[in-house]
Amino acid sequence: RKVMDINKSDEEVILDGIDLRKKAVGLMKSKKGHPDTITKYFEDAMSHFRFIADDREKANSSEYPSAIYEIANTFMEKAALMRDLGPDPDEDPYEPVDRALECLARLNRNELTAESFRLLGSAHHQKAIQTYNMNRLEESERHLVEGLEDIMASHRAQADDENTTQLMETIIDLLSSQKKYRKTQGTAVYQFCGEFVKQGGGVKSWRKRFFVVDDSAVSYYKSRKDWENSSTSTSTSKPYGHVMMAEITDVTMHGGKIYCPVLKQKPESPCIHLHTSDRIYNMINIPNTAHNTANDFVRTTRFILKVYNLKKEARSVLKLKGATGSRDSVKKSSIDWDSMDNIDIKNPKESVRFST
Numbered sequence: 001r002k003v004m005d006i007n008k009s010d011e012e013v014i015l016d017g018i019d020l021r022k023k024a025v026g027l028m029k030s031k032k033g034h035p036d037t038i039t040k041y042f043e044d045a046m047s048h049f050r051f052i053a054d055d056r057e058k059a060n061s062s063e064y065p066s067a068i069y070e071i072a073n074t075f076m077e078k079a080a081l082m083r084d085l086g087p088d089p090d091e092d093p094y095e096p097v098d099r100a101l102e103c104l105a106r107l108n109r110n111e112l113t114a115e116s117f118r119l120l121g122s123a124h125h126q127k128a129i130q131t132y133n134m135n136r137l138e139e140s141e142r143h144l145v146e147g148l149e150d151i152m153a154s155h156r157a158q159a160d161d162e163n164t165t166q167l168m169e170t171i172i173d174l175l176s177s178q179k180k181y182r183k184t185q186g187t188a189v190y191q192f193c194g195e196f197v198k199q200g201g202g203v204k205s206w207r208k209r210f211f212v213v214d215d216s217a218v219s220y221y222k223s224r225k226d227w228e229n230s231s232t233s234t235s236t237s238k239p240y241g242h243v244m245m246a247e248i249t250d251v252t253m254h255g256g257k258i259y260c261p262v263l264k265q266k267p268e269s270p271c272i273h274l275h276t277s278d279r280i281y282n283m284i285n286i287p288n289t290a291h292n293t294a295n296d297f298v299r300t301t302r303f304i305l306k307v308y309n310l311k312k313e314a315r316s317v318l319k320l321k322g323a324t325g326s327r328d329s330v331k332k333s334s335i336d337w338d339s340m341d342n343i344d345i346k347n348p349k350e351s352v353r354f355s356t
Contacts (some may be wrong), residue, residue, distance in 0.1 A: 010052050010063035014070055017048030021074050045074055065111045066101055072119055075100035094308045095129045097123050114157035117166055121150035125171055137178065144175050145303075148310050155317060165321055166261045175311065179215055185194050191215070192300040194293045195224065196264055196272065196283035204264040207288070209240065213301055215308075217275065218243045243276060245308040250275040253294055256302065260284050270294040274301070314324075 006022040008016070016280040024041035027033025052067035079096040104116065112120065118347045124147030135203040148171045152162055192213040197206050198220065209220040210227050219239035230238065252273045272294055274281035 004102075008111045010067075013051055014066055014084055017070060020045035020048065021070075021077065025077055025081065040335060041072065041326060046071060065107055065113070065116070069113070069119065070114050072103040072116075073125070074098040075103065076119060076123060076126075094126065095142065097126045097130070101127065102161075109153075112153070114154045115184050117150045117154035117157060118167070120155060121147040121167060121171070123142070123345065124150060125174075128171075128174065132178070141178055142177070144171055144178070145307050145310065147171050148175070148314060152310060152314060152317075165318065167319055170231075172311055172314055174234075175307070191304060192297055192336065193224075193227070194297060195286055195295075197260055197286060198298075199282040201279055201281075206284075208250060208262075209283075211283070211297065212239075213304065216249055218245075218301060233278050239276050241294070243274060243303055247275060247276045247278075248301070248305055249277060253298045253306065272297060 020041050024033075024038050024045065027038050027041070041346050045283060049067045049071045053071055054061055056162070063129045075096040079093060079100070082091060082093040082096070100119070103114070104123070105115070124143045128140045128143035128147060130138075131291070150162060151171065155168065193211065195208060195210050198209040199206055209222065210224045211218065211220045212227055213219075219242040221230070226240075250273075252275070253270050262355050270285050272281075272283040272285075274283070283297075
């Protein structure tokens, strides 16, 4: 309240805060400002935005989402400057990114504008780089997927500019490169494996099958041993059947919808339905196996299907714009992609991670 005219409208308060932030950014880029002066400008800018964002009486104000956005944008501006100007031993360059994500989480998805979605996607992108460099690959991939989802939402909201396209392109390349890296390390090549009783397509008999879900398909084998043998370099065995992600339209789970004579299924036993345009694959959880096997399968397959559809939509957008994806945009990030390129893809490490 001491650094602003409280008689101004909410919109004017926000504009004053943006001017203060621009001064702070300009001083940091020019390296002419004293650190205390720059910090003061950032704090004063935040005071303007928080004057609206932290006032419960203003929560219904039309400027409330704008104030939240500007706070998050200030954090992201600061994070970008910290990366560009080099590391400061006293500050964590990713702390502002965490604060930006926390800030934008205060808004509902329907309150986010195209610019807010793009900012959220950028924050997830930076968080993915941080977690990747900390070797938290699954968390990194999750942030990339959330980032791509936000960037696509920004595109749908008509944020059709070069920055949105470039970030979309970068995240797709990062997702593809992480998939390649996982394969070279022999870890998380697949996302799920477990045994179910599956109903046949033509003849409606039930047979035990071992299912494996990876980034491209849901495959099933006669047994776990067949699957393990298929992963050896000399094996010629193939899946007994598979369903490509491009064919799957939905994955659902219900209790007791189909009676299985092989298991003498109880009504409450979970039944999985894998939907395609041609048929529905029915699978039933085997009693006395891992309790959450069916839930894990549904959750994992839905997530991979979501990623597949997001990447498909994004690539179609990039194709229309004449962009095909470039490693140059990826190399601007802080991930050491050169060391990844030197890995011998033909000889990945022999290691397996089981989900069940």
